[in-house]
Amino acid sequence: EDKVVQSPLSLVVHEGDTVTLNCSYEVTNFRSLLWYKQEKKAPTFLFMLTSSGIEKKSGRLSSILDKKELFSILNITATQTGDSAIYLCAVAQGAQKLVFGQGTRLTINP
Amino acid sequence: NAGVTQTPKFQVLKTGQSMTLQCAQDMNHEYMSWYRQDPGMGLRLIHYSVGAGITDQGEVPNGYNVSRSTTEDFPLRLLSAAPSQTSVYFCASSYSGDRPYGYTFGSGTRLTVV
Numbered sequence: 574e575d576k577v578v579q580s581p582l583s584l585v586v587h588e589g590d591t592v593t594l595n596c597s598y599e600v601t602n603f604r605s606l607l608w609y610k611q612e613k614k615a616p617t618f619l620f621m622l623t624s625s626g627i628e629k630k631s632g633r634l635s636s637i638l639d640k641k642e643l644f645s646i647l648n649i650t651a652t653q654t655g656d657s658a659i660y661l662c663a664v665a666q667g668a669q670k671l672v673f674g675q676g677t678r679l680t681i682n683p
Numbered sequence: 684n685a686g687v688t689q690t691p692k693f694q695v696l697k698t699g700q701s702m703t704l705q706c707a708q709d710m711n712h713e714y715m716s717w718y719r720q721d722p723g724m725g726l727r728l729i730h731y732s733v734g735a736g737i738t739d740q741g742e743v744p745n746g747y748n749v750s751r752s753t754t755e756d757f758p759l760r761l762l763s764a765a766p767s768q769t770s771v772y773f774c775a776s777s778y779s780g781d782r783p784y785g786y787t788f789g790s791g792t793r794l795t796v797v
């Protein structure tokens with residue numbers, strides 16, 4: 574059975590802290606791994622990872638994929654209250670299907 | 684460029700009623716799919732389509748029908764609504780390229796079945 578597991582499920586930190594979100598997967602026909610941020614509406618795209626060891630960066634966010642150990646991490650440095658959201662990890666099976674993890678609910682307290 | 688448009692945004696149904704959730708995209712994407720999201724869970728695939736006239740089941744297809752008569756539209760039908768179908772529904776479209784942003788989501792439909 575295809576599955577994507579995220580940890581922790583919930584995380585509360587103070588503004589300025591650094592957080593690491595984890596995503597492990599066992600999915601057939603792996604094409605890519607994607608990270609999304611979800612606030613009140615639809616998920617918004619953060620990163621797509623296809624190759625091991627290549628870190629993707631966007632401002633204070635970064636992510637890396639390990640295809641041998643079947644996991645990915647999402648790091649957020651110098652967190653801000655606007656980073657509070659649910660972070661979703663998904664694995665693309667081909668171009669048409671995504672298998673999602675349960676999500677990590679991140680709360681940043683001022 | 685509207686992207687993926689879902690209607691309605693909110694809906695309340697009585698048990699046993701039927702309805703159609705609409706989804707349209709204007710990006711000429713080949714693939715379209717429907718997901719549902721329940722509290723504490725990620726999104727789960729209901730049905731998907733790889734092109735006009737071709738559909739297939741996802742992880743949780745029971746109680747839902749789809750059809751794809753055009754590239755642009757992919758409606759989701761609830762045949763006889765049940766309280767277990769209370770959820771937030773997202774439509775997505777994608778294409779076969781490897782470029783980022785290959786998956787675009789609609790803004791969601793919040794459905795309550797009473």
